[in-house]
Amino acid sequence: MSTATRIPARRPGADLRPAALERRRRERIGGALAAAALIVVVLVSLSPFLWALLTAIKPFQDAFTNPPTWVFEPRLDAFVDLWRGTRFAAVLVNTFVVAVLTVVVALAVGAPAAYAFARYAGVVGPILLVLAVVLRTIPRFAVVLPFYEMSQALGIYDTNIALVAALVAVNMPFTLLLLVGFFRDVPTELDEAAMIDGCSRFGAFRRVIVPLMGPGLVTAGVFTLLVAFQEYLVALTLTQNRAVTIPVFIAAQKGADDVSTYQTLAAASIALVVPIVLIAVFARKYLAAGLGGGAVKG
Numbered sequence: 001m002s003t004a005t006r007i008p009a010r011r012p013g014a015d016l017r018p019a020a021l022e023r024r025r026r027e028r029i030g031g032a033l034a035a036a037a038l039i040v041v042v043l044v045s046l047s048p049f050l051w052a053l054l055t056a057i058k059p060f061q062d063a064f065t066n067p068p069t070w071v072f073e074p075r076l077d078a079f080v081d082l083w084r085g086t087r088f089a090a091v092l093v094n095t096f097v098v099a100v101l102t103v104v105v106a107l108a109v110g111a112p113a114a115y116a117f118a119r120y121a122g123v124v125g126p127i128l129l130v131l132a133v134v135l136r137t138i139p140r141f142a143v144v145l146p147f148y149e150m151s152q153a154l155g156i157y158d159t160n161i162a163l164v165a166a167l168v169a170v171n172m173p174f175t176l177l178l179l180v181g182f183f184r185d186v187p188t189e190l191d192e193a194a195m196i197d198g199c200s201r202f203g204a205f206r207r208v209i210v211p212l213m214g215p216g217l218v219t220a221g222v223f224t225l226l227v228a229f230q231e232y233l234v235a236l237t238l239t240q241n242r243a244v245t246i247p248v249f250i251a252a253q254k255g256a257d258d259v260s261t262y263q264t265l266a267a268a269s270i271a272l273v274v275p276i277v278l279i280a281v282f283a284r285k286y287l288a289a290g291l292g293g294g295a296v297k298g
Contacts (some may be wrong), residue, residue, distance in 0.1 A: 060077075191209065
């Protein structure tokens with residue numbers, strides 16, 4: 001009677017070579033170290049925001065103790081005082097109006113210009129783009145004073161018109177550079193096909209190219225909105241009372257020598273950050289799609 005030789009079953013992973021096991025172990029260690037480093041960077045970046053939030057929601061007697069008080073009953077008195085005791089609500093609305101108008105004008109001007117740069121490169125196009133980059137690198141201090149003098153001469157100082165025009169001009173080089181890359185990703189055959197079907201060049205741009213540029217336009221719009229929402233120097237120079245935005249409003253509040261206003265200032269800072277965070281969160285998929293290289297790959 002013959003006896004069959006039984007082959008012992010191998011455990012999962014037993015057939016892996018030692019080199020492969022060592023490589024996998026190193027990858028896990030590297031991933032853990034990268035995650036730990038990322039957590040540290042995020043905590044350091046969020047620490048000012050978290051400290052301002054704690055200052056805003058602490059009772060007044062616990063807000064400025066040394067060492068800090070970590071166990072307390074959260075209160076919203078600072079936010080109530082900010083909303084009822086100041087003109088913060090009107091300034092917040094005006095800040096949103098300025099930011100939205102800046103986005104609309106920047107895209108209305110920047111999209112056709114970027115399309116022209118992408119389709120009619122020639123010799124002048126690259127030179128103008130390089131010039132735009134050079135203008136973008138000029139410090140804000142060098143351009144805000146001419147904006148101030150022009151707004152005074154035109155009688156539009158301390159108005160949203162002057163502020164929007166300045167913000168569009170300051171951010172237009174970045175908008176152009178961003179949109180040109182997206183337009184170059186759209187095949188030129190689409191323009192030619194649309195014009196063969198009877199569209200003009202502008203008709204092809206409006207009916208065919210712009211619908212394909214959704215992620216790119218959203219990306220440029222979101223970046224422009226974030227910059228306009230938190231711009232300080234331009235708003236400080238071109239506004240005084242009527243067109244003030246939140247950053248200028250916060251900086252104008254006395255607080256360096258009055259501890260009683262610290263919590264209100266902390267609440268205002270949180271109110272400035274929260275809309276920016278919400279915009280970034282809700283637009284993250286469009287930002288990821290847009291920054292990935294455009295709406296259409298040629």
